[in-house]
Amino acid sequence: MSQWNTVCQLDDIIPATGVCALLGNKQVAIFRPRANEEVYAISNIDPFFEASVLSRGIIAEHQGELWVASPLKKQRFRLRDGLCMEDESRSVAHFEVRVKDGQVQVKA
Numbered sequence: 001m002s003q004w005n006t007v008c009q010l011d012d013i014i015p016a017t018g019v020c021a022l023l024g025n026k027q028v029a030i031f032r033p034r035a036n037e038e039v040y041a042i043s044n045i046d047p048f049f050e051a052s053v054l055s056r057g058i059i060a061e062h063q064g065e066l067w068v069a070s071p072l073k074k075q076r077f078r079l080r081d082g083l084c085m086e087d088e089s090r091s092v093a094h095f096e097v098r099v100k101d102g103q104v105q106v107k108a
Contacts, residue, residue, distance in 0.1 A: 029055035040079035
């Protein structure tokens with residue numbers, strides 16, 4: 001059974017940035033692209049290098065979709081579902097995420 005896990009306060013995430021949270025044994029990158037309650041969660045592991053870096057990537061908009069570019073070689077991952085723009089076989093996991101009473105919660 002899945003449950004919601006509080007990982008941080010919304011105010012802990014500066015708009016247009018991401019943070020990393022540990023959810024069990026998984027690293028989750030949580031992004032807040034704007035100064036509202038819109039948040040996204042994908043795996044923090046860059047599948048091209050097996051490095052824990054996606055939460056430090058740059059958020060960008062392309063064709064109406066939000067993406068994060070890995071800080072290593074700039075491969076882009078769509079925030080809503082983890083799809084890799086350059087190589088779909090290297091897409092990352094995405095997680096349900098919400099803001100409730102000012103707290104960011106991820107479903108595990």
